[in-house]
Amino acid sequence: MKANSSFISNEVNLDELARLVEDAKNSHDDALSKLSKYVYGKIFGYTYYRVKQREDAEDLTSEVLLKIVRSLKSQKGNFLAWIYRIANNSIIDFYRKRARRPSISLEEIQYDIPAPEPSKPVFTENRMKEVLSHLTQEQADVLTLRFIQDYNNEEVAKIMGKTVGAIKVLQFRALKILRDYFRKEGYVTKY
Protein backbone atom coordinates (compact mmCIF):
# COMPACT_ATOMS: atom_id res chain seq x y z
CA MET A 1 0.00 0.00 0.00
CA LYS A 2 2.49 2.59 -1.22
CA ALA A 3 1.22 6.15 -1.34
CA ASN A 4 0.65 7.64 -4.72
CA SER A 5 0.70 11.37 -4.21
CA SER A 6 -0.80 12.11 -7.63
CA PHE A 7 -4.03 10.41 -6.55
CA ILE A 8 -4.41 12.84 -3.70
CA SER A 9 -5.03 15.78 -5.98
CA ASN A 10 -7.19 13.78 -8.38
CA GLU A 11 -10.81 14.79 -8.11
CA VAL A 12 -13.39 12.07 -7.53
CA ASN A 13 -16.98 12.90 -8.36
CA LEU A 14 -19.70 12.22 -5.81
CA ASP A 15 -20.97 9.04 -7.52
CA GLU A 16 -17.46 7.59 -7.68
CA LEU A 17 -16.92 8.55 -4.08
CA ALA A 18 -20.16 6.84 -2.98
CA ARG A 19 -19.08 3.67 -4.82
CA LEU A 20 -15.61 3.85 -3.30
CA VAL A 21 -17.06 4.19 0.19
CA GLU A 22 -19.39 1.20 -0.33
CA ASP A 23 -16.55 -0.93 -1.71
CA ALA A 24 -14.32 0.03 1.21
CA LYS A 25 -17.09 -0.86 3.66
CA ASN A 26 -17.32 -4.25 1.95
CA SER A 27 -13.64 -4.79 2.74
CA HIS A 28 -12.23 -4.33 -0.75
CA ASP A 29 -8.57 -3.61 0.03
CA ASP A 30 -7.99 -1.58 -3.08
CA ALA A 31 -11.03 0.60 -2.40
CA LEU A 32 -9.96 1.17 1.20
CA SER A 33 -6.52 2.20 0.03
CA LYS A 34 -7.92 4.61 -2.58
CA LEU A 35 -10.44 6.04 -0.16
CA SER A 36 -7.73 6.56 2.47
CA LYS A 37 -5.58 8.51 0.02
CA TYR A 38 -8.55 10.60 -1.11
CA VAL A 39 -9.64 11.37 2.44
CA TYR A 40 -6.07 12.11 3.50
CA GLY A 41 -5.71 14.69 0.73
CA LYS A 42 -9.05 16.35 1.48
CA ILE A 43 -8.56 16.52 5.22
CA PHE A 44 -5.00 17.76 4.93
CA GLY A 45 -6.21 20.62 2.72
CA TYR A 46 -8.82 21.45 5.35
CA THR A 47 -6.54 21.29 8.41
CA TYR A 48 -3.52 22.93 6.77
CA TYR A 49 -4.88 26.48 7.10
CA ARG A 50 -6.26 25.84 10.57
CA VAL A 51 -3.03 25.03 12.39
CA LYS A 52 0.31 26.76 12.42
CA GLN A 53 2.72 23.97 11.55
CA ARG A 54 2.59 21.67 8.54
CA GLU A 55 3.62 18.77 10.82
CA ASP A 56 0.64 19.45 13.06
CA ALA A 57 -1.63 19.36 10.01
CA GLU A 58 -0.17 16.01 8.96
CA ASP A 59 -0.50 14.54 12.45
CA LEU A 60 -4.06 15.79 12.72
CA THR A 61 -4.91 14.41 9.29
CA SER A 62 -3.51 10.99 10.20
CA GLU A 63 -5.51 11.03 13.43
CA VAL A 64 -8.70 11.98 11.56
CA LEU A 65 -8.13 9.26 8.94
CA LEU A 66 -7.76 6.60 11.64
CA LYS A 67 -10.95 7.82 13.34
CA ILE A 68 -12.76 7.61 10.00
CA VAL A 69 -11.51 4.07 9.33
CA ARG A 70 -12.49 2.98 12.85
CA SER A 71 -16.11 4.08 12.32
CA LEU A 72 -16.41 3.55 8.57
CA LYS A 73 -18.63 0.45 8.82
CA SER A 74 -21.30 2.30 10.78
CA GLN A 75 -21.13 5.50 8.68
CA LYS A 76 -24.46 6.67 7.29
CA GLY A 77 -25.56 9.77 5.37
CA ASN A 78 -23.34 12.24 3.51
CA PHE A 79 -19.77 10.91 3.59
CA LEU A 80 -18.08 14.28 3.00
CA ALA A 81 -20.14 15.96 5.71
CA TRP A 82 -19.15 13.14 8.05
CA ILE A 83 -15.40 13.33 7.41
CA TYR A 84 -15.29 17.14 7.70
CA ARG A 85 -17.26 16.94 10.96
CA ILE A 86 -14.69 14.53 12.36
CA ALA A 87 -11.88 16.79 11.12
CA ASN A 88 -13.50 19.85 12.65
CA ASN A 89 -13.93 18.13 16.02
CA SER A 90 -10.31 17.00 15.91
CA ILE A 91 -9.13 20.56 15.28
CA ILE A 92 -11.17 21.76 18.27
CA ASP A 93 -9.62 18.98 20.40
CA PHE A 94 -6.19 19.92 19.13
CA TYR A 95 -6.54 23.51 20.33
CA ARG A 96 -8.20 22.42 23.57
CA LYS A 97 -5.25 20.20 24.40
CA ARG A 98 -2.83 23.00 23.52
CA ALA A 99 -4.74 25.42 25.71
CA ARG A 100 -4.39 23.05 28.70
CA ARG A 101 -0.61 23.06 28.40
CA PRO A 102 0.85 25.87 30.53
CA SER A 103 3.64 26.71 28.10
CA ILE A 104 1.43 27.26 25.04
CA SER A 105 -2.00 28.87 24.91
CA LEU A 106 -4.28 29.94 22.10
CA GLU A 107 -3.41 33.58 22.70
CA GLU A 108 0.26 32.81 22.46
CA ILE A 109 0.10 31.18 19.07
CA GLN A 110 1.82 33.59 16.73
CA TYR A 111 1.92 33.43 13.01
CA ASP A 112 5.07 34.40 11.18
CA ILE A 113 3.57 37.03 8.97
CA PRO A 114 6.08 38.90 6.90
CA ALA A 115 5.80 42.64 6.64
CA PRO A 116 3.76 43.58 3.60
CA GLU A 117 5.65 44.61 0.53
CA PRO A 118 3.74 46.40 -2.20
CA SER A 119 5.28 44.27 -4.93
CA LYS A 120 4.31 40.93 -3.35
CA PRO A 121 0.84 39.43 -2.84
CA VAL A 122 -0.66 40.43 0.50
CA PHE A 123 -2.14 36.98 1.00
CA THR A 124 0.36 34.42 2.18
CA GLU A 125 -0.36 31.03 3.68
CA ASN A 126 0.47 32.29 7.17
CA ARG A 127 -1.67 35.36 6.78
CA MET A 128 -4.54 33.18 5.67
CA LYS A 129 -4.05 31.03 8.77
CA GLU A 130 -4.07 34.11 10.92
CA VAL A 131 -7.15 35.72 9.40
CA LEU A 132 -9.14 32.49 9.62
CA SER A 133 -8.61 32.59 13.37
CA HIS A 134 -10.58 35.88 13.43
CA LEU A 135 -13.65 34.23 11.97
CA THR A 136 -16.26 32.01 13.55
CA GLN A 137 -15.89 28.28 12.99
CA GLU A 138 -18.65 28.27 10.36
CA GLN A 139 -17.30 31.30 8.49
CA ALA A 140 -13.81 29.76 8.40
CA ASP A 141 -15.32 26.48 7.19
CA VAL A 142 -17.14 28.20 4.32
CA LEU A 143 -14.03 30.03 3.13
CA THR A 144 -11.86 26.90 3.40
CA LEU A 145 -14.32 24.63 1.64
CA ARG A 146 -15.39 27.16 -0.97
CA PHE A 147 -12.07 28.77 -1.94
CA ILE A 148 -9.31 26.39 -0.80
CA GLN A 149 -11.06 23.07 -1.42
CA ASP A 150 -12.97 24.44 -4.43
CA TYR A 151 -16.39 23.01 -3.59
CA ASN A 152 -19.39 24.83 -5.04
CA ASN A 153 -22.09 26.30 -2.83
CA GLU A 154 -24.40 23.29 -3.09
CA GLU A 155 -21.61 20.95 -2.01
CA VAL A 156 -20.59 23.22 0.85
CA ALA A 157 -24.22 23.38 1.96
CA LYS A 158 -24.44 19.57 2.02
CA ILE A 159 -21.15 19.20 3.86
CA MET A 160 -22.14 21.74 6.49
CA GLY A 161 -25.76 20.62 6.71
CA LYS A 162 -27.08 24.09 5.81
CA THR A 163 -29.07 25.70 3.01
CA VAL A 164 -27.35 27.32 0.03
CA GLY A 165 -28.80 30.65 1.18
CA ALA A 166 -27.18 30.25 4.59
CA ILE A 167 -23.83 29.47 2.93
CA LYS A 168 -24.09 32.65 0.83
CA VAL A 169 -24.73 34.70 3.96
CA LEU A 170 -21.80 33.09 5.79
CA GLN A 171 -19.56 33.65 2.77
CA PHE A 172 -20.51 37.32 2.55
CA ARG A 173 -20.04 37.94 6.28
CA ALA A 174 -16.69 36.14 6.37
CA LEU A 175 -15.30 38.18 3.47
CA LYS A 176 -16.62 41.38 5.03
CA ILE A 177 -14.89 40.61 8.33
CA LEU A 178 -11.63 39.99 6.46
CA ARG A 179 -12.02 43.29 4.58
CA ASP A 180 -12.62 45.18 7.82
CA TYR A 181 -9.69 43.38 9.46
CA PHE A 182 -7.30 44.36 6.67
CA ARG A 183 -8.55 47.93 6.69
CA LYS A 184 -8.12 48.16 10.45
CA GLU A 185 -4.63 46.72 10.30
CA GLY A 186 -3.83 49.34 7.73
CA TYR A 187 -1.30 47.38 5.77
CA VAL A 188 -3.53 46.62 2.88
CA THR A 189 -4.81 49.72 1.31
CA LYS A 190 -6.40 48.26 -1.78
CA TYR A 191 -9.23 46.68 0.22
Place this chain on the structure above:
Amino acid sequence: MSRNIDDLLDLTLTEIEKGKSIEDCLKDYPEFAAELEPLLRIALEIKGLHKPEPSPESLDAVLPKVRQLWTETQQSQRRFSLAGVFSYRPAVVRIAAVVLLVVLFGWSSIALSSRTIPGDLLYPVKVTSEKVQYFLTFNDEGKVHRRLAFSNKRTQELAWSHKRHNRLDRRLISAMLNEAIFALKHTDLERIEEAKKFVEKIDSVTQYQRTVLEEICQCGCSDSVIINQAISLCEERHNHIQQRLNPESNRGYTSNPSFLYKCVDWK
Protein backbone atom coordinates in the same frame (compact mmCIF):
# COMPACT_ATOMS: atom_id res chain seq x y z
CA MET B 1 -30.25 45.01 0.76
CA SER B 2 -27.98 42.73 2.78
CA ARG B 3 -29.74 39.68 1.37
CA ASN B 4 -29.34 41.02 -2.17
CA ILE B 5 -25.66 41.57 -1.79
CA ASP B 6 -25.16 37.98 -0.51
CA ASP B 7 -26.65 36.74 -3.76
CA LEU B 8 -24.81 39.29 -5.90
CA LEU B 9 -21.49 38.38 -4.33
CA ASP B 10 -22.12 34.73 -5.06
CA LEU B 11 -23.32 35.47 -8.58
CA THR B 12 -20.28 37.59 -9.44
CA LEU B 13 -17.94 35.00 -7.88
CA THR B 14 -19.46 32.33 -10.10
CA GLU B 15 -19.08 34.56 -13.17
CA ILE B 16 -15.43 35.24 -12.32
CA GLU B 17 -14.82 31.51 -11.84
CA LYS B 18 -16.17 31.07 -15.37
CA GLY B 19 -13.60 33.56 -16.70
CA LYS B 20 -15.18 37.00 -16.46
CA SER B 21 -13.02 39.81 -15.06
CA ILE B 22 -13.84 41.64 -11.81
CA GLU B 23 -14.19 44.90 -13.69
CA ASP B 24 -16.69 43.45 -16.17
CA CYS B 25 -18.74 41.96 -13.36
CA LEU B 26 -18.83 45.20 -11.43
CA LYS B 27 -20.02 47.13 -14.51
CA ASP B 28 -23.24 45.11 -14.38
CA TYR B 29 -23.94 46.21 -10.77
CA PRO B 30 -22.53 49.73 -10.43
CA GLU B 31 -24.55 50.55 -7.32
CA PHE B 32 -22.87 47.66 -5.47
CA ALA B 33 -19.43 47.95 -7.05
CA ALA B 34 -17.83 49.78 -4.12
CA GLU B 35 -18.89 47.12 -1.66
CA LEU B 36 -18.40 44.11 -3.90
CA GLU B 37 -14.95 44.89 -5.25
CA PRO B 38 -12.86 44.37 -2.07
CA LEU B 39 -14.79 41.23 -1.22
CA LEU B 40 -14.21 39.77 -4.67
CA ARG B 41 -10.52 40.59 -4.55
CA ILE B 42 -10.13 38.93 -1.13
CA ALA B 43 -12.01 35.86 -2.39
CA LEU B 44 -9.78 35.64 -5.45
CA GLU B 45 -6.64 36.05 -3.34
CA ILE B 46 -7.77 33.15 -1.15
CA LYS B 47 -8.51 31.06 -4.24
CA GLY B 48 -5.07 31.88 -5.58
CA LEU B 49 -3.36 30.51 -2.50
CA HIS B 50 -1.25 27.42 -2.71
CA LYS B 51 -3.40 24.25 -2.52
CA PRO B 52 -1.69 22.25 0.17
CA GLU B 53 -0.89 18.60 -0.43
CA PRO B 54 0.45 16.22 2.18
CA SER B 55 3.89 14.76 1.74
CA PRO B 56 3.95 11.21 0.31
CA GLU B 57 6.04 10.20 3.35
CA SER B 58 3.29 11.14 5.79
CA LEU B 59 0.78 9.20 3.73
CA ASP B 60 3.11 6.20 3.52
CA ALA B 61 3.43 6.29 7.30
CA VAL B 62 -0.30 6.23 7.96
CA LEU B 63 -1.48 3.68 5.38
CA PRO B 64 -0.09 0.57 7.19
CA LYS B 65 -1.83 1.81 10.35
CA VAL B 66 -5.07 2.16 8.39
CA ARG B 67 -4.83 -1.43 7.17
CA GLN B 68 -4.00 -2.78 10.63
CA LEU B 69 -6.82 -0.79 12.23
CA TRP B 70 -9.28 -1.98 9.57
CA THR B 71 -8.35 -5.62 10.22
CA GLU B 72 -8.74 -5.16 13.98
CA THR B 73 -12.07 -3.38 13.54
CA GLN B 74 -13.36 -6.17 11.30
CA GLN B 75 -12.34 -8.82 13.84
CA SER B 76 -13.88 -6.99 16.79
CA GLN B 77 -17.13 -6.42 14.85
CA ARG B 78 -17.27 -10.14 14.01
CA ARG B 79 -16.83 -11.03 17.68
CA PHE B 80 -19.49 -8.48 18.60
CA SER B 81 -21.98 -9.84 16.10
CA LEU B 82 -21.62 -13.41 17.41
CA ALA B 83 -21.93 -12.64 21.09
CA GLY B 84 -23.84 -9.42 20.83
CA VAL B 85 -27.31 -10.75 20.18
CA PHE B 86 -27.85 -11.70 23.80
CA SER B 87 -25.17 -9.85 25.74
CA TYR B 88 -25.61 -6.36 24.26
CA ARG B 89 -29.26 -6.28 23.24
CA PRO B 90 -31.51 -6.71 26.24
CA ALA B 91 -34.55 -5.76 24.11
CA VAL B 92 -33.99 -8.82 21.90
CA VAL B 93 -33.72 -11.04 24.97
CA ARG B 94 -36.89 -9.57 26.44
CA ILE B 95 -38.83 -10.08 23.22
CA ALA B 96 -37.54 -13.66 22.92
CA ALA B 97 -38.51 -14.35 26.54
CA VAL B 98 -42.03 -12.97 26.01
CA VAL B 99 -42.48 -15.03 22.83
CA LEU B 100 -41.21 -18.15 24.65
CA LEU B 101 -43.62 -17.55 27.56
CA VAL B 102 -46.56 -17.05 25.21
CA VAL B 103 -45.70 -20.24 23.31
CA LEU B 104 -45.26 -22.23 26.55
CA PHE B 105 -48.51 -20.88 28.00
CA GLY B 106 -50.42 -21.62 24.80
CA TRP B 107 -48.97 -25.11 24.46
CA SER B 108 -49.65 -26.06 28.11
CA SER B 109 -53.21 -24.66 27.91
CA ILE B 110 -53.94 -26.78 24.84
CA ALA B 111 -52.40 -29.86 26.50
CA LEU B 112 -54.42 -29.32 29.70
CA SER B 113 -57.64 -28.73 27.75
CA SER B 114 -57.47 -32.10 25.94
CA ARG B 115 -59.58 -33.93 28.59
CA THR B 116 -62.10 -31.17 29.22
CA ILE B 117 -65.86 -31.31 28.56
CA PRO B 118 -68.37 -28.48 27.95
CA GLY B 119 -68.63 -26.30 31.06
CA ASP B 120 -64.95 -26.67 31.99
CA LEU B 121 -62.76 -23.56 32.13
CA LEU B 122 -60.38 -24.69 29.38
CA TYR B 123 -63.02 -26.18 27.04
CA PRO B 124 -63.13 -23.01 24.84
CA VAL B 125 -59.34 -23.38 24.40
CA LYS B 126 -59.88 -26.91 23.10
CA VAL B 127 -62.58 -25.82 20.64
CA THR B 128 -60.54 -22.83 19.46
CA SER B 129 -57.41 -24.93 18.89
CA GLU B 130 -59.53 -27.39 16.84
CA LYS B 131 -60.87 -24.53 14.71
CA VAL B 132 -57.30 -23.28 14.14
CA GLN B 133 -56.12 -26.77 13.21
CA TYR B 134 -59.01 -27.16 10.76
CA PHE B 135 -58.38 -23.68 9.30
CA LEU B 136 -54.72 -24.60 8.72
CA THR B 137 -55.62 -27.85 6.93
CA PHE B 138 -55.74 -27.29 3.21
CA ASN B 139 -56.42 -30.65 1.51
CA ASP B 140 -59.61 -32.73 1.56
CA GLU B 141 -57.87 -35.81 2.96
CA GLY B 142 -56.59 -33.81 5.91
CA LYS B 143 -60.00 -32.24 6.45
CA VAL B 144 -61.65 -35.69 6.61
CA HIS B 145 -59.06 -36.81 9.20
CA ARG B 146 -59.68 -33.67 11.26
CA ARG B 147 -63.48 -34.09 11.16
CA LEU B 148 -63.21 -37.72 12.23
CA ALA B 149 -60.82 -36.81 15.05
CA PHE B 150 -63.23 -34.08 16.24
CA SER B 151 -66.14 -36.52 16.01
CA ASN B 152 -64.20 -39.03 18.14
CA LYS B 153 -63.43 -36.34 20.73
CA ARG B 154 -67.11 -35.33 20.96
CA THR B 155 -68.01 -39.00 21.46
CA GLN B 156 -65.51 -39.30 24.33
CA GLU B 157 -66.75 -36.01 25.82
CA LEU B 158 -70.33 -37.30 25.60
CA ALA B 159 -69.35 -40.41 27.58
CA TRP B 160 -67.38 -38.39 30.22
CA SER B 161 -70.14 -35.81 30.47
CA HIS B 162 -72.80 -38.47 31.02
CA LYS B 163 -70.62 -40.21 33.61
CA ARG B 164 -69.96 -36.97 35.51
CA HIS B 165 -73.45 -35.36 35.36
CA ASN B 166 -75.64 -38.40 34.65
CA ARG B 167 -77.49 -36.61 31.88
CA LEU B 168 -77.28 -36.44 28.10
CA ASP B 169 -75.67 -33.33 26.62
CA ARG B 170 -77.81 -32.73 23.51
CA ARG B 171 -75.38 -30.20 22.01
CA LEU B 172 -72.54 -32.70 22.29
CA ILE B 173 -74.52 -35.51 20.67
CA SER B 174 -75.43 -33.14 17.80
CA ALA B 175 -71.81 -32.07 17.38
CA MET B 176 -70.62 -35.70 17.47
CA LEU B 177 -72.99 -36.78 14.69
CA ASN B 178 -72.50 -33.64 12.61
CA GLU B 179 -68.69 -33.92 12.57
CA ALA B 180 -69.08 -37.43 11.09
CA ILE B 181 -71.51 -36.04 8.49
CA PHE B 182 -69.00 -33.34 7.54
CA ALA B 183 -66.35 -36.05 7.12
CA LEU B 184 -68.73 -38.02 4.92
CA LYS B 185 -69.50 -34.92 2.85
CA HIS B 186 -65.78 -34.47 2.14
CA THR B 187 -65.60 -38.03 0.81
CA ASP B 188 -66.56 -38.83 -2.76
CA LEU B 189 -68.67 -42.00 -2.46
CA GLU B 190 -69.09 -42.18 -6.23
CA ARG B 191 -65.38 -43.04 -6.48
CA ILE B 192 -65.55 -45.60 -3.73
CA GLU B 193 -62.33 -47.43 -4.59
CA GLU B 194 -60.25 -44.28 -4.07
CA ALA B 195 -62.26 -43.20 -1.02
CA LYS B 196 -62.41 -46.66 0.51
CA LYS B 197 -59.93 -46.12 3.36
CA PHE B 198 -61.77 -42.94 4.45
CA VAL B 199 -65.17 -44.52 4.22
CA GLU B 200 -63.99 -47.43 6.37
CA LYS B 201 -62.69 -45.00 8.97
CA ILE B 202 -65.99 -43.10 8.96
CA ASP B 203 -67.79 -46.38 9.41
CA SER B 204 -65.59 -47.38 12.34
CA VAL B 205 -66.20 -43.97 14.00
CA THR B 206 -69.95 -44.43 13.44
CA GLN B 207 -69.78 -47.89 15.01
CA TYR B 208 -67.86 -46.48 18.01
CA GLN B 209 -70.52 -43.75 18.42
CA ARG B 210 -73.28 -46.33 18.34
CA THR B 211 -71.49 -48.42 21.00
CA VAL B 212 -71.08 -45.40 23.29
CA LEU B 213 -74.72 -44.40 22.77
CA GLU B 214 -75.93 -47.90 23.60
CA GLU B 215 -73.80 -47.95 26.78
CA ILE B 216 -75.34 -44.63 27.83
CA CYS B 217 -78.78 -46.03 27.07
CA GLN B 218 -78.12 -49.14 29.20
CA CYS B 219 -76.97 -46.93 32.11
CA GLY B 220 -80.47 -45.49 32.15
CA CYS B 221 -80.82 -42.29 30.22
CA SER B 222 -83.82 -40.02 30.77
CA ASP B 223 -83.53 -38.63 27.20
CA SER B 224 -84.37 -41.94 25.51
CA VAL B 225 -86.09 -40.36 22.46
CA ILE B 226 -82.96 -38.46 21.41
CA ILE B 227 -80.63 -41.32 22.15
CA ASN B 228 -82.73 -43.77 20.13
CA GLN B 229 -82.85 -41.37 17.21
CA ALA B 230 -79.06 -41.02 17.38
CA ILE B 231 -78.60 -44.81 17.46
CA SER B 232 -80.91 -45.16 14.45
CA LEU B 233 -78.93 -42.56 12.58
CA CYS B 234 -75.68 -44.38 13.30
CA GLU B 235 -77.24 -47.66 12.08
CA GLU B 236 -78.53 -46.01 8.94
CA ARG B 237 -75.11 -44.54 8.19
CA HIS B 238 -73.39 -47.85 8.79
CA ASN B 239 -75.79 -49.66 6.45
CA HIS B 240 -75.43 -46.99 3.81
CA ILE B 241 -71.63 -47.19 3.99
CA GLN B 242 -71.66 -50.99 3.87
CA GLN B 243 -73.93 -50.93 0.84
CA ARG B 244 -71.51 -48.59 -0.89
CA LEU B 245 -68.52 -50.71 0.08
CA ASN B 246 -70.17 -54.08 -0.74
CA PRO B 247 -73.08 -53.48 -3.13
CA GLU B 248 -73.46 -57.20 -3.91
CA SER B 249 -74.04 -58.37 -0.33
CA ASN B 250 -76.40 -55.46 0.52
CA ARG B 251 -78.58 -55.61 -2.54
CA GLY B 252 -81.87 -55.36 -0.66
CA TYR B 253 -80.98 -52.17 1.24
CA THR B 254 -82.17 -48.79 0.04
CA SER B 255 -80.71 -45.71 1.71
CA ASN B 256 -82.20 -42.27 2.15
CA PRO B 257 -79.37 -39.77 1.46
CA SER B 258 -81.37 -36.72 2.56
CA PHE B 259 -81.70 -38.31 6.00
CA LEU B 260 -78.07 -39.44 6.06
CA TYR B 261 -76.54 -36.10 5.25
CA LYS B 262 -78.88 -33.94 7.28
CA CYS B 263 -77.23 -32.14 10.18
CA VAL B 264 -78.93 -32.53 13.53
CA ASP B 265 -79.55 -29.71 15.95
CA TRP B 266 -80.81 -31.06 19.26
CA LYS B 267 -80.83 -28.51 22.04
